[in-house]
Amino acid sequence: MSVRITRLLVLAALVGAGLGATAAAKTTHHHKKAAAAPKGPTLVWRGDVTSARGVVTDAATAWEKTGHGHLEVQSFNTASGLDAVSGGLADLAGAARDSDGGPAESQLVFTPVAWDALVIITHPDNPVGNLSLKQVHDIYYGKITNWNQVGGPDAPINVYAVASPGDGVEYSLRKLLFGRGNQPVAAPRLYVNTAKLEEAVTLDPHALGVSTLAGVSGNRKLKPLSLDGVPPTVANIADGSYPLYTPVYLVTNPSSPKAADARAFVDFMQTEEGKAVLRKHAILPYADAAALAGMSDARRAKVLAEVGARPLPSSGVPLAAPGATYAERAAVSPGSQRTVEARQVLGDRQADSKAQAVLADAQQKARAAGVQGAADPAAAPHAPRTYTVVKGDTLGSIAKKNSVEVAQLREWNHLKGDTIRLGQVLQVSAN
Template sequence: MNALYRLQAISLIGLLGVGGWSGAQTPMESRADAVSLRAFGNDATARFLKQEKVALASRELSTISAIEAVADGKAELALVSRGAHPANAKEMTLAFDVIAWDAIVVIVHPANPVSNLSLRQVRDIYAGRISRWEQVGGRAEAIHLNAVAGPLDGVEYGLRKALFGRGNIPVAAERWYLNTAQLEAGIMIDPNGLAVSTLSNVQGNAKLKRLSIEGVTATTAMVAAGEYLLVTPLFLVYRKDAAETSGARRFLHFLQSDAYTQIAVAQAKVVPVSQAGALNDMFAVREQKLLAMLADPAPLLIAAETPIMAVVPIAPIKATGKGKKKPDSTAAPTAATAQ
């Protein structure tokens, strides 16, 4: 734990008495999905406490649960990795402000010889049209496609929207995980696994290999320049009727400040919105251009609609052969298992 997070923990302990919050101000309830929390949420929360003397009582949830907590009045704000889903009436009542941009990265085991995929190849893997590594220049092995099981997960939503035009479209994944952190852990031990995470979440992780897309490696510089094709905005979500003096808007102004922007730039994990240039204004057009690149229809080999899926446990690991480990296949949740 670095000094900044120790400061956060010590400050919270000092402010909390035996019977709870000992001062006049209570911690501000917030929620976050795993991607946003690791991308900037943990760091920003600690710095906000240090600078503004305001504590966030943050809890990690699935993307949709974090958003619903704000809509239901259980939290003042949420940090999430996707925008409002048009078919969700609750979400359409909230404000979604872009804080930063992150790269969606395809991850595999370091021993995998494949280093690059085209956008079409990624699309066809998720559509179920490519199911073996030799089809993309790899070994003669099956591709183990992994995904997050939660409904409308942020990064999965962004990827599917980019590849298929709709964030809730089903994909041909055979293994499902609670969140991106557990999904990454699964890829670390599976030489034939493939999944997506974000640059901010896997940068510097030697146990994962990031594939380039169309020959371009994901970096914050490539994201800002618009050269890397798969990107996702990271949002602060709050109620539209929140007062200008509310904790949510204070946190928003803090995240948009020049001081915090300079910190985010120096960390080189995400691209702050103020540094994203044309990407901010042209993202919708960019999405249409990506779909145009993939104009050849990719009929999915599974159901036409994505059921609302409950979060399921991580797939168990079985030992096979001499010390080798292979994740068990886990069927995708169905509507019958919905929350």
Template sequence: MRYQFISKLLFLTLLPITTQALELSWVGCGITRNAFMADLAAAYKDETGVDITIAGGGATKGIREITANQADIGGACRFKLDSSRVEASANMIPVAWDALVVVVHNSNPIESISLVQLRELYRGKITNWSQLGGADQPLELLIRKGKISGVGYTLRQHLFEDPKASFISKHEFPSSGPLEKTVEKNPNAIAVTGIASAHKRDFKILKLEGKEPSFEKIRTGNYLLYRPLYLVHNRHSPNSRESDRFIQFALGPKGREIIRQNDVVPYFDGMLLLQKRMEHWKQFVREALAKQ
């Protein structure tokens, strides 16, 4: 019996060991994905061995697939909607600050745009580049489809203080990626996107009110259009504990350094923005409107 037991033990120790490595899924905001998610996921895998698959689809998808337990972690460039039951259970964790920037083709001579001009652009009152000091050429405003995309929702709040405001344009895009690629190719295009992903593209970023969206200006609130970028977590999902570990990694020293290396301001680096954000913006909007 003793020899049979030893033989079985030896046999079992010689069998190949097959373990199922944990894999997380991330889905959501294309701006967050393009900015730093790939680098964060790679660094987390190096440290823990946990692989994270990354898919885009927009902020709304990033929130709603998490609440439906269809993904482990979401990415969003807007907060959850108070009026939405579908989004109510999402746990939103801010990890970075993103600036919204006006972008045009590299050949465009325009260097800056004002807040009033940006409002008029989205109201359909600016349709030719000559109205912005450029050539006598038709202007094509590119916008995100729907009213609750991350960029579109934030712009409606900031420019019009109305999340239901209508943008006047014939050129709608389902996500930020195709919109940004069109700006790279179309000399007449103009659009707004996040600085977090704009740095990875080949087009011109305009100044807003004469101010460049530099890292320091965003960090201190001296650039006007900014918003948080979120990771979205569901405490009741099967991989909730590992998802939370990844989020803590993103908020920790290594994660913040990776975000900085991608020219994005980590959330805790821009704590002044929490105090400035709403009152600073509303004051500026009212002053700008008074000049019209």
């Protein structure tokens, strides 16, 4: 073998050794990174694209950096997310609407974490920059069909919407404009979610649709419209001057094996670190404008008055009149779950009233007989009210029925979490 060939072989051996060392170093580095991975559980989040973009994607990264675990984000639409959480296929969902009151959603807990705006969008080339609430209502209702009816060009208004009737953005908009979220609208162009809807609007100068401020913020291919002269901005959401604001919810299932971990993520979104993620996406943290919740009824009434729509009957008579609630529901659907729940509330209230009447009668007789130390019925402590858990109940739904907080139910019943069982008797008042 020549000296030249020998030197080449030695050089090749040295290079190979160097490459092997590099590969070994990379392997070692990979193992170190793997060892540093979050040790917490993997949670699955599924929901609408709006929540994914505005709340969850960056929040998942921040969550993992804190060492809690991994969050797998599966964005599609609201209905798929709620179905997945209800059926145990996901641990969390995101929605731009609250519960529809149906049996599947009544077992879920909707926690508001942010405020966003429902934004009417069109193509940037469209000269129209402002609509009134009445005009938006009439466009979706099919009364206004041409842009020239609202100060624009002589061209048809191509209304785009999301196909799913339970989509958070569409449902919330229709509930505000028509009084009910399932109102049919004149929108023949349907898409699977708001992301696909937005893509379609960018291609059509005559398009109109609805998205959210988080969804369209910074997108120059879309033009958000002002409503009655008020543009959709975070500041205008915060003071309530922009009328179409909506809570953004994270949704959990208290019956899930990972309910505690899912709740921990919800709580994380209300920390300063979680709020920073929201603000980054032009979303207002819920606690930053908590007063908006108290303005909700007045806002809805004002919107309905402006668009000329009559308020529809409420979903139920206030629980201060449980007899009326039961009578109303029994007349409509005597065998439904809601009727059973109303009957349970009525029975609990009647039993409580009877117990108080018996106590008052006994004390009155004692005073009449001259028994010393007989207490005044008005000053006597009342027995705490109770509620028996029925199928479909959650701690959140029971709290809502009895006008109390979930935290109070936990305290009064010594509950460590949100798990309850069928037939369980819960205390639903302090006394």
